[in-house]
Amino acid sequence: MEWLTIGAFARACRLSPKALRLYDELELLRPARVDPHTGYRYYAPAQLEQARLVAWLRRLGMPLARIRTVCALPPAAAAGEIRAYWAEVEAQTAVRRDLAAFLVDELTAPPRKDTTMLELRYCAHSDRGRVRAANQDTAYAGARLLAVADGYGPAGASAGSAAVAALRFLDSAELPAGDVLNVLEDAVHGATEAARDAGDGTDGTGTTLTALLWTGSRLALVHIGDSRAYLLRGGALFRITHDHTVVQSLVDEGRLTAEEAVTHPQRALLLKALTTAAPDLGLRDAEPGDRYLLCSDGLSAVVPDATVRELLTSAADPEAAVHALVDAANAAGGPDNVSCVVADLVADPESDRVADPVATAV
The missing domain is CATH 3.60.40.10 (PPM-type phosphatase domain)
Incomplete structure (x- = not known):
């Protein structure tokens, strides 16, 4: 099998080597092989799809614990979990949006x-x-x-x-x-x-x-x-x-x-x-x-x-x-x-x- 070094894998999936080491420690994204002498991590090309999903979910702001849940699901269920997460984000953001709109009005409205x-x-x-x-x-x-x-x-x-x-x-x-x-x-x-x-x-x-x-x-x-x-x-x-x-x-x-x-x-x-x-x-x-x-x-x-x-x-x-x-x-x-x-x-x-x-x- 053709192994990817951690650097090559990081470039391919848009995750940093530091992030990959963290995800290994958290058992979110384990390397396919670890050299027993050097401890160097290697990844299989088949792992790129999951790594890219992790990268995109992190860009959404999803917590790591929830990313672990999503990655363990089949595609349709994973999509539903992502949809549910984003609905929660929008509900939480709506409250802050209303407050921001009030503050804008307060700062720009003429005196009563x-x-x-x-x-x-x-x-x-x-x-x-x-x-x-x-x-x-x-x-x-x-x-x-x-x-x-x-x-x-x-x-x-x-x-x-x-x-x-x-x-x-x-x-x-x-x-x-x-x-x-x-x-x-x-x-x-x-x-x-x-x-x-x-x-x-x-x-x-x-x-x-x-x-x-x-x-x-x-x-x-x-x-x-x-x-x-x-x-x-x-x-x-x-x-x-x-x-x-x-x-x-x-x-x-x-x-x-x-x-x-x-x-x-x-x-x-x-x-x-x-x-x-x-x-x-x-x-x-x-x-x-x-x-x-x-x-x-x-x-x-x-x-x-x-x-x-x-x-x-x-x-x-x-x-x-x-x-x-x-x-x-x-x-x-x-x-x-x-x-x-x-x-x-x-x-x-x-x-x-x-x-x-x-x-x-x-």
Whole structure:
């Protein structure tokens, strides 16, 4: 057999000799022969195809552990794994893209001349549902902060309520202009630690967290898990969060349709939770008349978006909307705890009154 030296093989497959030595040590790409006296590595020409695949996957940024998985698969399955990896990259990049777009707008937009005072009017409610023995959800609404947490595991209720409690200081904190995301990031770090402490190391315990912080002109968003945030604007309903679930990842990868995802047996299986990964953070422009909904999956999993839009549109105020949504989830069987926070952004320049915050948890 005609052997290729490590230098010749490196030139042919576009991997450096240093990379080839590393991949040998990691058992990702072993040489076909190693000289027992000199330790010099030799490769077979048949190994070039796999080496070139490794090189291209590295250029995609794929981690070595995942490259090992791809290389062990037949071509069709390997292609599916690459497609799945890239869908994950695009989902992660979308969050940063939105933040980049906001920063560009912030730096190039002319100064705002609108002096209309805006405030949130809100309502929060959490319900055990029709099946669960206990409620592990927490819902909170205040003049600045809206939050929903859906705990899971033996100490899930404590983890969720502790996470929301750790954010409640934001309702009265001074928010420095231009630094809201950093303030929120620090607060979320505190919420993560609080949730971990509440779980006290209990296996399988954690919580989702979806929260909006009103800055006086915009809304800062923090999100992780499968609780959701929606915006009703001009009669149209927009989901402004992306589920961190196995099923959502399959939809993103094109392996499932949205309709198939609704009845998938793993639809509640999380990929990320507050105590296991960093949440998504972002900033959103707000307009008078906006109506926001935060909810646990006890609502979104059983009540279609079209019904959610209809109930949000027809409700006269946040309290009516919240109770209509909870009632709809329970009418659909109430298989899970259901929590909703609804808030309206309204112009009210004559009112200096701030309503008492509303929090519900069990």
